[in-house]
Amino acid sequence: MTKLIKLLLSILCLNALHALAQEATQINIASSISKHNFSWSIAGNAEGRNPNVLSELKYQDIISLGFKVNGKYAILPRTSVILSIENAQTISGSGTDIDYLEDNRTSPTYVLDFNSSKGGMQQLQAGLAYTLYRHPLFALDVSASYLNTSQSFSMTSPSVENLDTWYTTRQQGVQFGSSLHANLGKKTLATAVLSYSLLDYTGIGNWNLIPTFEQPISFIQESNGAHYGASLGVIRQISSLLSLSIAGGYVKQQVNTGLDRTFLRNGIRQVTRFNGARNSFWQITTGICSSF
Secondary structure, three states: OHHHHHHHHHHHHHHHHHHHHHOOEEEEEEEEEEEEEEEEEEOOOOOOOOOOOOEEEEEEEEEEEEEEEEEEEEOOOOEEEEEEEEEEEEEEEEEEEEEEEEOOOEEEEEEEEEEOOOEEEEEEEEEEEEEEEEOOOEEEEEEEEEEEEEEEEEEEOOOOOOOOEEEEEEEEEEEEEEEEEEEOOOOEEEEEEEEEEEEEEEEEEEOOOOOOEOOOOOEEEEEEEEEEEEEEEEEEEOOOOEEEEEEEEEEEEEEOOEEEEEEEOOOOEEEEEEEEEEEEEEEEEEEEEEEO
16 A cells, blocks of 8 residues: 555646646746836925925826746646746837925916937736646646836937936845636636736936936935736647737736935935825737746
8 A cells, every 4th residue: 555655646746747737837038118107295294285286297108118027937736936037118208397386286386398218118927826726727826926117218308408207216136926827728828917016216316407406316216106007818839839918917016105315415405295196007928938
């Protein structure tokens, strides 16, 4: 009986190792196009008053082109290491910069329409994925990972000579995700992904035409927030090693209120309330996949 149990365990282990060896590594290389809408504002003082919105920046229709590389390596039959790298460059966009005298965005004292056709985004993600359920027709995975994102927005205008202002966001934290893979046939796979992220947020401004501000760091905004994301995709196998992929996704971000610290050339540090930020973007990717 003991020998039979050992034999069965050996067969199970060999089968698990064989399944692991079949597709131990998965790589997806894709090009991307994305559209962002991003905004943030500050109040007149640290209590959030005088007025409650003193200055507001909106970056609209920010179009970026880039690439992303996703990798997955199985370390156990149900557990994998995941790694994702993304880089994108802005090719077009616009925005508005408005200052207000009164509460609730009334009595504007300054309005500027600007171009935002430079900038970009870099993202690194690393973590673990676990297969909760596996069936010949579908599989359900969950994941937890570290996420680090940096994004920059430019501000130029033909009506303002030498204007070259930048705003950069830096975010890091944890992301939890779930993904469903469903077989639509022998060579076609559909994917659905949901994600939720908790991130620390830092915004850095370089306002080059305000003589009282320091450069390259004119102010720093600090807070935290959350991302919500969803995507759908299709993978079509074209050979034993290669597949084609296409996917579309949407991400919405809400950054909470925090602190804005402005650095003046005379050494004074002004503190006011950062009213938070909002970001939403659509992305479409097309690429090739390989499993081996």
